[in-house]
Amino acid sequence: MSSLLSGSIPRRLPPLLVLGALGLQLSGCAIFREPVENPNSPQPAQPAPGYSGQPTSPYPAPPATAVPAPAPAVPPPTPAPPAATRQFHLGTAATTLVAQAHRQAAAGDPQLAIGSIERALRIEPDNPLLWIELGEIHEAAGHFDQAAGMGHKALQLATGDPHAQSASWHLIADSLKARGRNGEAAEAQRRADELEPQ
Amino acid sequence: MKIWRYVLAVVLLCVLVLAVYVVHLDRIVTSQFEGRRWTLPAQVYAAPQELYTGEALSAPDLEHELLRLQYRRVDQIDRPGSYSRQGDRFQISLRPARFADEARPATVLNVASSGAAIAAIADITGKDVAIARLEPLLIGSIFPIHGEDRIVVTPQQVPPMLPAALKAVEDRNFDTHIGVDPLGVLRAIWVDARSGQFEQGGSTLTQQLVKNYFLDSRRTAGRKIREAIMAVLLEMHFSKTDIMTAYINEIQLGQDGDRAIRGFGLASQFYFGKPLVELDVSQVATLVAVARGPSYYDPRRHPDRALKRRNVVLGLMADQKIIPAADARAAQARALGVMGRGSGGYYPAYLDLVRRTLRRDYREEDLTEAGLAIFTNLEPRTQELAEKILDRELTRLDHLHKTMGAPLEGAVVVTAPQSGDVTAVIGGREAGFDGFNRALDARRPIGSLVKPFVYLAAIETGRYNPASIIQDVPVSIKVPGSPDWQPENFEHDINGPIPMVKGLARSLNLATINLGMDIGLDTVRHSLQRFGIEEDPPRIPSLLLGTFGLTPLEVAQLYTGLANGGFKSNLRAVSAVLSADGKALKAFNLDVAPVAQPDAVFEVQMMMEQVIQRGTGVAAQSILPTGVVVAGKSGTSSDLRDSWFAGFSGNAVAVVWVGYDDDRVTGLTGSAGALGVWDRLLTAIGPTSVSSVMPESLHPVTIDFNTGYLPAANCSPQPVTVYVPMSFTPPAAPAGCTAFGPHEPSLLDRAGKWLGITH
Numbered sequence: 001m002s003s004l005l006s007g008s009i010p011r012r013l014p015p016l017l018v019l020g021a022l023g024l025q026l027s028g029c030a031i032f033r034e035p036v037e038n039p040n041s042p043q044p045a046q047p048a049p050g051y052s053g054q055p056t057s058p059y060p061a062p063p064a065t066a067v068p069a070p071a072p073a074v075p076p077p078t079p080a081p082p083a084a085t086r087q088f089h090l091g092t093a094a095t096t097l098v099a100q101a102h103r104q105a106a107a108g109d110p111q112l113a114i115g116s117i118e119r120a121l122r123i124e125p126d127n128p129l130l131w132i133e134l135g136e137i138h139e140a141a142g143h144f145d146q147a148a149g150m151g152h153k154a155l156q157l158a159t160g161d162p163h164a165q166s167a168s169w170h171l172i173a174d175s176l177k178a179r180g181r182n183g184e185a186a187e188a189q190r191r192a193d194e195l196e197p198q
Numbered sequence: 199m200k201i202w203r204y205v206l207a208v209v210l211l212c213v214l215v216l217a218v219y220v221v222h223l224d225r226i227v228t229s230q231f232e233g234r235r236w237t238l239p240a241q242v243y244a245a246p247q248e249l250y251t252g253e254a255l256s257a258p259d260l261e262h263e264l265l266r267l268q269y270r271r272v273d274q275i276d277r278p279g280s281y282s283r284q285g286d287r288f289q290i291s292l293r294p295a296r297f298a299d300e301a302r303p304a305t306v307l308n309v310a311s312s313g314a315a316i317a318a319i320a321d322i323t324g325k326d327v328a329i330a331r332l333e334p335l336l337i338g339s340i341f342p343i344h345g346e347d348r349i350v351v352t353p354q355q356v357p358p359m360l361p362a363a364l365k366a367v368e369d370r371n372f373d374t375h376i377g378v379d380p381l382g383v384l385r386a387i388w389v390d391a392r393s394g395q396f397e398q399g400g401s402t403l404t405q406q407l408v409k410n411y412f413l414d415s416r417r418t419a420g421r422k423i424r425e426a427i428m429a430v431l432l433e434m435h436f437s438k439t440d441i442m443t444a445y446i447n448e449i450q451l452g453q454d455g456d457r458a459i460r461g462f463g464l465a466s467q468f469y470f471g472k473p474l475v476e477l478d479v480s481q482v483a484t485l486v487a488v489a490r491g492p493s494y495y496d497p498r499r500h501p502d503r504a505l506k507r508r509n510v511v512l513g514l515m516a517d518q519k520i521i522p523a524a525d526a527r528a529a530q531a532r533a534l535g536v537m538g539r540g541s542g543g544y545y546p547a548y549l550d551l552v553r554r555t556l557r558r559d560y561r562e563e564d565l566t567e568a569g570l571a572i573f574t575n576l577e578p579r580t581q582e583l584a585e586k587i588l589d590r591e592l593t594r595l596d597h598l599h600k601t602m603g604a605p606l607e608g609a610v611v612v613t614a615p616q617s618g619d620v621t622a623v624i625g626g627r628e629a630g631f632d633g634f635n636r637a638l639d640a641r642r643p644i645g646s647l648v649k650p651f652v653y654l655a656a657i658e659t660g661r662y663n664p665a666s667i668i669q670d671v672p673v674s675i676k677v678p679g680s681p682d683w684q685p686e687n688f689e690h691d692i693n694g695p696i697p698m699v700k701g702l703a704r705s706l707n708l709a710t711i712n713l714g715m716d717i718g719l720d721t722v723r724h725s726l727q728r729f730g731i732e733e734d735p736p737r738i739p740s741l742l743l744g745t746f747g748l749t750p751l752e753v754a755q756l757y758t759g760l761a762n763g764g765f766k767s768n769l770r771a772v773s774a775v776l777s778a779d780g781k782a783l784k785a786f787n788l789d790v791a792p793v794a795q796p797d798a799v800f801e802v803q804m805m806m807e808q809v810i811q812r813g814t815g816v817a818a819q820s821i822l823p824t825g826v827v828v829a830g831k832s833g834t835s836s837d838l839r840d841s842w843f844a845g846f847s848g849n850a851v852a853v854v855w856v857g858y859d860d861d862r863v864t865g866l867t868g869s870a871g872a873l874g875v876w877d878r879l880l881t882a883i884g885p886t887s888v889s890s891v892m893p894e895s896l897h898p899v900t901i902d903f904n905t906g907y908l909p910a911a912n913c914s915p916q917p918v919t920v921y922v923p924m925s926f927t928p929p930a931a932p933a934g935c936t937a938f939g940p941h942e943p944s945l946l947d948r949a950g951k952w953l954g955i956t957h
Contacts (some may be wrong), residue, residue, distance in 0.1 A: 090251060097329060153763075
């Protein structure tokens with residue numbers, strides 16, 4: 001059951017709505033610092049329904065004289081534009097679980113930390129920040145293949161959010177470096193830096 | 199006087215033999231009972247219900263979850279396992295619980311709901327709680343074949359009423375006798391003779407324990423003597439408390455197929471779905487009644503007998519001043535309140551998957567004896583919805599088709615798209631029956647379920663996109679050693695040049711075969727391998743129409759990869775295993791690996807949405823909530839034997855198979871059979887739209903569904919949006935609105951007639 005908190009953004013949400021709701025400091029590798037209260041962003045229990053972006057039909061309406069064309073039963077899906085249109089952040093529950101995971105990892109129990117992030121992922125499965133968190137714990141625990149997988153998954157979900165994209169590339173770069181694939185690692189690092197100049 | 203010496207010798211010999219026998223029994227009693235460790239079958243738990251602010255869990259849903267865990271609704275919460283509700287405000291006294299990552303003590307939680315979602319959660323001091331969870335539902339255990347299943351309880355977990363009631367009913371002199379109680383036997387005979395019914399037995403609790411613990415169930419005089427001697431020996435070595443605790447954990451209280459229900463701890467879960475300590479007086483009395491004869495007084499099969507016996511027990515409890523007479527009368531008026539077998543969280547098909555998962559890592563003895571705690575990803579709500587909907591739809595289909603012979607069967611697998619968590623498994627129509635598990639073992643031709651992988655493989659070559667024109671024209675393929683293969687479309691039509699999106703949405707065989715033969719069979723096979731097919735499909739052209747068999751679980755693995763944007767997560771039923779003392783033994787971590795180009799997968803997902811919008815899944819639209827966009831694909835095996843539908847929303851992947859066990863013709867396409875289960879199930883789960891985000895390298899274009907041209911107003915277009923690489927622009931329709939390519943409709947008609955194919 002996925003109920004979307006403010007952090008996970010349905011595919012067709014207006015970009016402006018998303019831009020307004022910021023609450024997360026991104027820097028370096030740590031996507032997440034402190035529990036963030038977000039009093040301004042209400043947390044919808046369900047994703048906002050319907051489409052957005054293009055209020056009018058992209059194809060021309062049939063001329064009044066012509067035989068009416070069969071109208072599609074459902075309007076065609078209109079995706080969010082790809083440019084830097086959104087910034088992911090975590091809902092309250094996921095924030096709490098990520099903080100818990102950091103404590104568990106710091107206490108030397110990566111397995112518990114993994115469990116906490118996986119619990120958060122059941123709540124916000126489409127949030128790239130959680131995949132990055134999970135990847136970083138795996139990376140620190142020496143599970144480099146898993147970390148790389150999480151990095152690529154995060155990258156896919158992070159479309160439109162340069163911060164999250166950059167953090168995904170960082171994770172991918174680290175996992176490549178750890179496996180001795182330095183050339184590819186440098187390339188991934190370059191992409192990370194491009195997206196978010198230091 | 200010689201004779202006396204013989205007698206003496208014989209007597210001495212007898213004494214000696216008896217002494218040796220007693221010593222022998224004493225060894226058995228002390229060694230087996232001293233180091234007594236009941237074999238503890240692994241306990242299997244469902245995924246716990248999470249509670250957090252903003253969660254889409256309505257007040258009725260929350261109450262339903264509490265009732266599933268057998269919480270009592272009360273005016274003012276008292277013990278753990280109770281809750282109060284005023285409108286949308288709940289106060290819940292949570293039970294202590296073991297989770298994969300923590301042991302949580304009993305806690306009080308205040309939860310406020312706002313219609314559709316949780317509005318606030320606070321602890322007893324009023325402090326906000328960000329996230330909490332109900333304890334996981336116990337869904338079963340892994341017991342040995344023909345073996346004993348039990349949940350061991352400590353004296354603290356036993357309501358004091360229970361030992362008191364046992365003594366009152368079975369063994370009034372328990373506290374004073376030496377293991378056997380000749381006076382008790384006499385009194386039992388007297389009481390039973392006077393009342394004309396069987397109220398009291400002659401064996402002490404100690405003797406009953408010995409019978410259950412050490413002996414088989416033969417009733418012979420020798421066994422009776424042995425039982426008495428061992429009872430006395432047991433009393434010599436152990437305290438009354440030890441013996442009572444052992445009795446409570448040892449005695450048989452039911453039989454469930456091959457599974458012996460041992461001990462009051464498990465019996466409490468088995469009959470009432472809650473911990474022993476929470477049982478009320480009437481429920482305790484019911485279990486004491488059952489202890490007298492678990493099959494004769496089976497409260498499910500013989501509720502009248504069990505009720506009568508329970509009331510006798512309550513009467514005796516009142517006589518012995520264990521409870522006030524008024525309480526006994528009130529309890530006697532109550533119904534048995536035993537859970538139905540189906541409602542008790544018994545999911546054999548899912549447990550079967552759990553067992554198979556664990557057998558790869560654990561020895562049989564570890565699973566059946568070591569007291570492991572196994573945490574799974576089962577969602578009881580999803581599982582129960584799937585069970586109900588499958589049965590209802592199959593019943594409807596049976597009526598519709600006036601089936602001869604055995605009724606239709608079916609199987610369902612539900613997973614979480616982003617993690618591969620298996621949330622429900624239905625192995626057959628009678629979901630509570632531990633029989634043939636079709637979800638795991640029925641390997642059936644998947645028909646057109648294979649097609650998304652053909653189209654994906656084609657797009658991954660870089661030569662195709664959803665707007666590319668492919669040829670839906672007759673094809674004849676040479677097959678060594680047999681006549682040429684000349685497949686047809688399901689409706690025997692020929693559509694000529696069409697955009698790829700139409701080929702998939704309408705599940706056109708000819709277009710798919712022409713496409714598949716162009717990119718090569720191995721390209722398609724490779725795509726299937728990467729998504730996690732266990733056995734390679736044969737390298738023959740008909741693989742493009744899914745003539746090879748897969749189980750519903752294998753299909754779920756493939757489709758979870760599609761739903762997950764081209765990432766493979768191994769399907770997981772088990773999330774963690776803890777040892778008896780709560781140490782984490784093994785975690786089955788979430789794993790994800792890219793197995794396909796994300797752009798290509800997105801393009802295929804969007805085409806699969808068109809299957810629902812205007813293709814073979816269009817019937818789902820009248821069932822699914824308006825505005826929710828989902829994706830799927832139908833599958834039908836040759837001669838309409840197997841009816842499949844597989845697909846996903848943003849929050850669930852579901853695979854449904856419908857067919858006959860003996861492979862008879864069902865007369866059902868995927869759309870006519872399995873789709874009706876699939877769309878109703880997704881709707882009941884509460885689907886969110888497919889949540890994939892368009893990759894930056896793609897852009898949406900609108901084309902005419904039939905020709906692939908840009909929709910031209912004067913050509914009666916059927917506009918459809920597809921997602922294609924930035925560099926691609928669909929061509930404008932030529933004057934005259936003809937189809938793509940050199941074809942003329944008349945030529946097509948002629949070709950059709952020439953091949954003997956009718957439209």
